[in-house]
Structure formats: C-alpha cells, structure tokens
Amino acid sequence: xxxxxxxxxxxxxxxxxxxxxxxxxxxxxxxxxxxxxxxxxxxxxxxxxxxxxxxxxxxxxxxxxxxxxxxxxxxxxxxxxxxxxxxxxxxxxxxxxxxxxxxxxxxxxxxxxxxxxxxxxxxxxxxxxxxxxxxxxxxxxxxxxxxxxxxxxxxxxxxxxxxxxxxxxxxxxxxxxxxxxxxxxxxxxxxxxxxxxxxxxxxxxxxxxxxxxxxxxxxxxxxxxxxxxxxxxxxxxxxxxxxxxxxxxxxxxxxxxxxxxxxxxxxxxxxxxxxxxxxxxxxxxxxxxxxxxxxxxxxxxxxxxxxxxxxxxxxxxx
Amino acid sequence: xxxxxxxxxxxxxxxxxxxxxxxxxxxxxxxxxxxxxxxxxxxxxxxxxxxxxxxxxxxxxxxxxxxxxxxxxxxxxxxxxxxxxxxxxxxxxxxxxxxxxxxxxxxxxxxxxxxxxxxxxxxxxxxxxxxxxxxxxxxxxxxxxxxxxxxxxxxxxxxxxxxxxxxxxxxxxxxxxxxxxxxxxxxxxxxxxxxxxxxxxxxxxxxxxxxxxxxxxxxxxxxxxxxxxxxxxxxxxxxxxxxxxxxxxxxxxxxxxxxxxxxxxxxxxxxxxxxxxxxxxxxxxxxxxxxxxxxxxxxxx
Numbered sequence: 198x199x200x201x202x203x204x205x206x207x208x209x210x211x212x213x214x215x216x217x218x219x220x221x222x223x224x225x226x227x228x229x230x231x232x233x234x235x236x237x238x239x240x241x242x243x244x245x246x247x248x249x250x251x252x253x254x255x256x257x258x259x260x261x262x263x264x265x266x267x268x269x270x271x272x273x274x275x276x277x278x279x280x281x282x283x284x285x286x287x288x289x290x291x292x293x294x295x296x297x298x299x300x301x302x303x304x305x306x307x308x309x310x311x312x313x314x315x316x317x318x319x320x321x322x323x324x325x326x327x328x329x330x331x332x333x334x335x336x337x338x339x340x341x342x343x344x345x346x347x348x349x350x351x352x353x354x355x356x357x358x359x360x361x362x363x364x365x366x367x368x369x370x371x372x373x374x375x376x377x378x379x380x381x382x383x384x385x386x387x388x389x390x391x392x393x394x395x396x397x398x399x400x401x402x403x404x405x406x407x408x409x410x411x412x413x414x415x416x417x418x419x420x421x422x423x424x425x426x427x428x429x430x431x432x433x434x435x436x437x438x439x440x441x442x443x444x445x446x447x448x449x450x451x452x453x454x455x456x457x458x459x460x461x462x463x464x465x466x467x468x469x470x471x472x473x474x475x476x477x478x479x480x481x482x483x484x485x486x487x488x489x490x491x492x493x494x495x496x497x498x499x500x501x502x503x504x505x506x507x508x509x510x511x512x513x514x515x
Numbered sequence: 516x517x518x519x520x521x522x523x524x525x526x527x528x529x530x531x532x533x534x535x536x537x538x539x540x541x542x543x544x545x546x547x548x549x550x551x552x553x554x555x556x557x558x559x560x561x562x563x564x565x566x567x568x569x570x571x572x573x574x575x576x577x578x579x580x581x582x583x584x585x586x587x588x589x590x591x592x593x594x595x596x597x598x599x600x601x602x603x604x605x606x607x608x609x610x611x612x613x614x615x616x617x618x619x620x621x622x623x624x625x626x627x628x629x630x631x632x633x634x635x636x637x638x639x640x641x642x643x644x645x646x647x648x649x650x651x652x653x654x655x656x657x658x659x660x661x662x663x664x665x666x667x668x669x670x671x672x673x674x675x676x677x678x679x680x681x682x683x684x685x686x687x688x689x690x691x692x693x694x695x696x697x698x699x700x701x702x703x704x705x706x707x708x709x710x711x712x713x714x715x716x717x718x719x720x721x722x723x724x725x726x727x728x729x730x731x732x733x734x735x736x737x738x739x740x741x742x743x744x745x746x747x748x749x750x751x752x753x754x755x756x757x758x759x760x761x762x763x764x765x766x767x768x769x770x771x772x773x774x775x776x777x778x779x780x781x782x783x784x785x786x787x788x789x790x791x792x793x794x795x796x797x798x799x800x801x802x803x804x805x806x807x808x809x810x811x812x813x814x815x816x
Contacts (some may be wrong), residue, residue, distance in 0.1 A: 245725070250622050256615065258634035260695065263647065264636050270649075334543030349544070355553050357746050358804050359797055366765055366780045366789055369559035371549065390546025396743075420535040442697065445639055479649060493639040497632070 264490070270483040271295070278480050294484040301471055301481065307459050309467065316464035319381060319450060323388040324443040328436045331394035336424050338395070339402040340410060350399075356392045365454075372455055383455040384447070394439055401435035402428065436502040445493045465489060547782075555797070558621065561790035568784045579791035593775040597753060600771060601803070605752030608694025616702035616728065631703060647689050649697055649733030651675040676760050679768040686769055690755060698744035700790060705740030706708055706733065738811060745807045753800040772796050 261274035270278065272290040302309035337343065338350060377383045405428065413423050451465040468489065543793045548737050562579055564572035619630050653674045658671040675681050717732050734741070754773050763768055772792060780789030 246622065249618050250626065253615070253618050253622065253626075253630055257630050260692065261633040263650075263692075291559055330543045330546070333539045337539050339531070341536070343532075343536060352552065353547070354746075355801070357546070358750055358800050359551070359555060364554035364793060366553035366786050366793070367561060367777075368550065369552055370557060370561075372763055375549075386546055387550040389542050390544075390548075390550050392547060395543060395547075420532070420539070424539070458636055490639065494636065497635065497639055 229407065231296075234291040265484040267483045267490075270480065271487045273480060273483075275480055290357050294480040297481050298471065298484045298488070302467070305467065307462075307467075311460060312462065312467040315461060316448060316450065319384050319463065320444055320447040323384050323447050324440055326385060326388040327391050327394045328398075328439055329445050330389040331391060331398045331439070332429060332432060333424065334395055335399040335402045336420075336428055339399050340405075340407065353392045353395060357396060369454065379457050379461070381461065383453070384450070394443070397439055397442075398432065398435045401432055405431060441496050441500050444496045448492050449489065557796075558790045558793050561787055562794050563650075564787045566786040566790075568786060572787065575787065579788050583788070583791050583795070587784050589767060589770065589775060590792075593770050593772045596768075596770055597755070597772040597796075597799075600686070600690070600755050600769070601749070601752035601799075602757060604690040604694060605748050605803075607687075607691055608752070609698065609748040611691060611701040612695055612744060612748070613702050614743075616699055616706060617733070619703065620706040621725070631700075635700055637692065638699075642738055651685055652676060682760065682764065682768050686760065694748065694751065698747050701740045702737070705737040741807060741811050745811060746804060749803045749807060750800055751798055753803065772799075 266285065269285065271294050272287045272292070274289055274291045274293060277288060299309075302477055305312075338346065338353075343415045372378050372383055377386065409427065410423055413427055418426070449465055450463050451469050452462075453466075456462055468485045471478055517696070554670065559570070563574060563576060565575050565578075566572035602649050615634055619627050619634070622630070652658070652660065653672060653676060655661060655664055655672045657675070659675070660669070663669045664672070673681060713732050714728060717728060720729050722731060755771055756773050756777075760769060764774075772795065776789050776792045776796065779785045779792060
C-alpha cells in the first residue's frame, strides 16, 4: 500500500510537520512554509478526544516522573532530601550537589576529563562506524541480486532475537582469542557488524525507488557513485535515527567485562562509582543522572522530526 | 530497451559488482559473522563441554543439559519465573507501547510532540533506575514508605525489595515502565505513515468508530512495525534481569534465567553449564518470536 502511494508534489511531510511549498506565477519555488499537520479526522467524538488527552497526560506524568524527580532532587539541599514526608518539587534549590559531584570527580586518580574523552571518543567513533558499515551493507542487501542474499537477510532477522547475555561467554572467548580485550577495539570493531543498525537502514533503502538507481546506472554512474551521491543523501533520516539510538547506547556504556585499565573506562563507569555509595550520595547521584541525561535528550530533540519519519519505514520484510 | 542497455554495460557492471559486493558487504558481514553469529555456534559447542575458563575444555556430551533439566532444582523455578515475567512484561510492554503510540496519535499535533518526548525520555537515559531504588527503598526514608507512613496507611516500612509479597508487583511496574522505548517510537512513526485517505474510504464503507478503524485499517497497515516491535519486546522480555533487586533475590523470588546464567557464568565460572542455559534462553526466545510472527501475519486477514 505504501509503495503505491503517490506523493503529491505540493506537500511534503517532515516529522509531524507538513512542508508547504509556495510558487510564483511562473511556477518556480519561492519558499517552503512549515505548516502544522492537522488531520481532518473522521469517526471521532470530541468527548472521546478529551478523555484520551487527560488519560495520556496522567500516564505521561507517570512515565516522566522519575526523570522530573531526579531533576528536582538534584537541586535539593541535603536536609531537604530527607524531609519527612518528602517534597516532590524542590523548595530551596541549590547547586551544592553539582558542586559535590565535580569535587569528587576532580579528586579521582584518573582525571575526570579522561573519562569524558573516552566516552565521547567511543560514542562518536562507534556511531560513525555503525552508520558507514550498515549503510554500505544495506545497499547490496536490499537492491542487488546475488547468491545467498536471502539467507543472509534471514540470518540478520534471526540474529535480532539473540539476547545479549545469552552469548556473553562465547563472545568473551572470541574477543580474547582475537586479542581485543582491554582495548577500545572491543567497542569499535563490533560496531561494524551491528545487525540492528543494518535492519533499520535496510528498511529505508527498501523503500527507495529502484527506478532512480537504474536511471543513474544508465547514465553511467558506478556503484560507489550511486551509493555516495544518491543513496546516502536520501537516507539522511535513516542515519539520523541511528545516531539517536547509537548515541543513547554508547553514551551510557558503563562497566565492561572486556576493559580493565582504569584510563580506558567510561564516564558512566566513573559516575557509577559515585552513585554506588547509595544513600549517603543520594543528592550527588541525582546530579549524576541529570548530567548523563543531557546528551541523549539533546540528540533526541535535534533529530526528533527526522526519527519519526525514518522509523516508519523500517518495517520487517522477509 | 533493457537488452540494449544490458549489452552495453552488463560486463562492466558484472565486474564491478564482484568487487563492489566485497567492498560494500565485506566489513559488515565479516564482523557480523565473527561477533554475532559465531558466538552462538561457540555457545552450542561450549554447552557440550565442562569449560571453566582455566583448564582446556573436555567434551562431556549432553551432560550439562541432563544436569540442567534433571538435577538443577533452581532451573525449573528460573524457567517458570522467566516465562511468567516474559508473558506479563513482553505483551504488556508491547501493548502499552502500541496503546500509547496510538492514543498519542489521536490527539492534536502540539501536545502530541510534547507527549512523545515525555514517553520516550525514560529510554533515553540509561540509569534512571536509581530513582526507583530510592522510591522503593526498604527503610522509612524510602519515598513510598514515607508517604504511606505519613498518610497512616502502614505502620512500619514495607521491605519492598526483600518481602516476597511485594517483589513481583514492584518488579513488573519497573519493567513495564522501562519497556516503553524503541518500539513505542517505531509505532508512533508507523501510525503517521498510514495512508490518511484510507480512513475516509473506511468511513464511507461503514466503519463507525475509532475501534473499528483501529482493527480494520490501522493494524493491518502497520504489520511491519508491529513485527519489528515484537522482536524487540520478546528478546527484551526473555533476557529480563533483576531490576532493582539484589541478586540472588530473597527466596529466589523473581529469579530468572538470565540471573541463573550470570550466576554460573560470572560467579562460578562453569562456562559449559552457563552456555547450556544460554541455549535454552535462545530457543525460548526464538520459538516465542515465531509464534508472534505467525499471529501478526494473520492480523486483519
């Protein structure tokens, strides 16, 4: 059904917005106007809509509660944290928890900036590797004809069903046999073979019209040119989505059974050491939570409209 | 027309294809095989040995499996707990994801964008579980205990993470809360790509309310996203761990297969035995996935 849908040239949906182009008298495009997408829905009652909105806000409050709570707690002075009964919203906001956090972090044997650098390096490099490798593999796996293509695609679908802990010990043997243990290679190399990433991008490539690729080939473009100049720019929303999931995963990378050297460990690991003190560090641990949230949430906000568009096309097809 | 272009460029294309296939697919396929497929085969082999990380493994045949199924008193309990948790949090989380995505899609765009962020935010941050352990802390300074004491509902603090009466509900609430994430966002997106004209056509054809619309139009249109979400939910549900509870849990309540696996693999170094547990987990996940795929394939047909 989606394949047959003919896109009207006048409107283009971007996330939850609808782009509306304006033309001058001669039919040239002057500018795009972003217009909110308001659906004229059939089969809806006003009362039902109101009840739903109320219900959703209630559930949304529950979902977001721990987050709001962590933010609020991170600004609470120590005596307010143990108020009885506890306050949900902070009364006398203070930055002391954040100051404490940085004091603790500045007294670690390995400088705090080293952990930060480690996490940034792993997050950026691995995200980049995932995108490049998955996009390149998705092109032939979706658009080319070759022997064994069906089997490989089936294998990738099945591999999504293996839960990570189920193969931990076997993985460890493979990593140590290959000599990857205790180096960042344990993050970097497997990032090339992420089946989740491939699956996401392949769903998007599947939707890309064959006719465009054929036309390019007839014009004499080679596979690399087609991939780089046609496919990649058009898959921008796909890799934007992957950025969000990937940044979320790698940014939160904590203690790892493959990494022993302290100077190779991540920010989340270092911060975990602080929160491990439990009740005594409750205020600081909330500050830690907030600090760790910032990057993934910013990534989400920046790419939000792109995500929503991309996720729609990553359906499962065998 | 096709034949003309073929004869002109086919040979070049064919030559380029072989090289291209290696270059495009190579990096992914090699690493995918080494780090995703190979571990599964190694796990199968390990499960037939007595590997303990220190000594060279001896082949013991199906001994690990017979010990697991016949002599391990905790195994049936772990399987039972895993199945119950998976059956609650898997479909529960999945249905919640879909229900919220669908409801959010029903409301106007501005609150929709805001609510999407509210619902997706928990899965963006890795360690919000800390807040749960503060809420369900066992002493009277745990927030829930404090509130209940304040309102006079209880007289002494409830031991949320130790008292076996409360562990299940607490665990399920936390797991459901944390299950709303990738699948939810997938569904949000899927709902937005359903061809809007179908709804109007449906109204003409006699669809009367939003429930009929959901069943006859929306669900069949979203089969791809539904399957994708199902794989994620099931895999997550079967590998469920202990949430905020100290492992091993009190009286082995909530003791799951992944905790059993971590115990034998991480604490006792009985890698062969742990691999046998891992195989059981994989097979359970795979079977559940096939069943769900079959059901979703039938939707709206």
